[in-house]
Amino acid sequence: MPMPAATARSAETGAEPSLPASTQGLLVVNLGTPQAPTAAAVRRYLAEFLSDPRVVQVPRLLWWPLLHGVILPLRAPRVARKYAQVWLDDGSPLAVYTARLAAAIGERLPGVPVAHAMRYGEPGIDAGLRALRDRGCGRVLVLPLYPQYSTTTTASVADALARIAKDAAELPLRMVDQYSTDAGVVAALADSVRAHWQAHGRGERLLMSFHGIPQRLVDGGDPYSTQCHATATALAAALGLGHGEWLVTFQSRFGREQWLQPATDATLRLLGETGLGRVDVVCPGFPADCLETLEEIALQNAALFRAAGGGTLAYIPCLNDAPAHADALAALVAREFDAWR
Template sequence: MENQSKIGVLLVNLGTPDEATTKGVKRFLSQFLHDKRVVDMNRWLWCPLLHGVILPVRAPKVAKLYQGVWMKEGSPLLVHAKRQVAKLKQALSIPVELGMTYGNPSLLVGMQSLLQQGVQKVIVLPLYPQYSATTTAAVVDGLSVAFKQMTVVPSFEVVGDYHDHPLYIKALADSVRRSWQQRGRGEYLLCSYHGIPKRFADNGDIYPQHCAKTTDLLAKELGLKSHQIGMTYQSRFGREQWLQPYTDKTLQQLPKQGIKQLDILTPAFSADCLETLEEISVECSEVFILAGGEKFNYISCLNDSDAHIKLMASLVNDRIPYSD
């Protein structure tokens, strides 16, 4: 391998509060919701609304939800991310560090740590299988801000997406098969993706096409017909229209269509977090059961599974130059 010791990996995810308190959540949400990639409203309108209404009302509620899923080692997203870094480092035998777009450890801290290890080229791997300007592009924005604070800027390459990568589809399929084997097979498999405002897609964001492609490939891998699998979007925020169909609305309708036993997974999330452990596993389960459903089976994210690490290693190795 050429210049093996000078290549490193920055594993990137969205981020998480440092602590499950109102103060910690407010600090995190403030940074997250200030990003124009996430909320593109006029700043003169948005900032007073954010700090005067949204954060004071939402932060205590979200903090309470975080307390319900917080792990002994910390936030689930951070715990899983650290495990992913450790396993990927072992698999690749090159430096691997973690950087979050929002919160800690920051992209700057991750980059600086790699440079301190002698890394000259960084392969940036945002753990967003499906590209969106709200996630992947936000990572690139964050890197440009970090580079402004660095004396030495390394060369870098960003993995834009891997929504149709064979190892990604296989890892998802294997997680579904494992769930079927352990807990029985439901009548329907629902793929719930994080939503974005419909306006973003109308303006050219390719995220919905990537989600549809992932779902289609997963269906083929599992041998499922169109009436056995579907896709929806979760986690909408605010009053404008987001990508549809909505996960919660769909869960209310499925029992009426005769689907009483459901398997659900979240292919856009690379690690379990508040949106999967609380919103899907708890809130959406209640919605489904109240609507007449009988069995709701949440299939965990890929997290630090061997299949997920194998995928990450492949994505990195594909971008490392080899000499004869």
């Protein structure tokens, strides 16, 4: 079930033994990414991702033939070409930045072993937990890099942890389920926007684009939309923005059902049609740059904005492994450890 939107809470599995603080570890979890920008690698990744009932809530008997017979054969080559446009020398942007961020958090938590994992793809959550156990951890705090709670993302990590805990209950786990208005993260976001404005100038609007989810889930109690708007409001306040200077949209729609509105692409098209000279776009729900930010926003939606009659779309990068981001998350983790007595 969704967690309340207004509070930051943690979920626990396993029994908590009496352990010295030095035995605690941290597992930083992100969504996942293909291992290579190839159709075969993308197909393997999408097959796992789109097989999760938290992501696609369609009966298996209907979804399986459609997924493997139509969607994957058509989508994998197209998505692979998109990944190729943003691939880094060291690998997928999301994988590179997640690993760097986890390492940076670890540098700020002396004596706490830190590992990273992906909900889909490699390294898997079970492998990350084994690595921490092998390093002597007797309990592990799990930090999903999803600032806003959703049943489609955070709850899926909780599902995986529950399965793992059932098979290997000797390792107690605690999960941070959201940090949508964490003061340190909001301050880091605001600083990154100010730094971008100082270096590149300021647009006429600041558009805050979050990943979308089906409206049906929000109607059923998922707090994601509420938390996205809370993040945006906190960021706008930190930047001193007034009414009309910023707006919230939702991107990455998949399927035919109604998703959260307004849509990022439709909004940018409308702004372009008004002849807006420049719009700045930041993605506060994405801690690390990935296909959805670097290709969908910075390339695809920038072209759409220009084609509609707009001028420049200036994409403001995610926080990635910036020192202020690592500082904020390390402080969050330290508070969670202090609360885990």
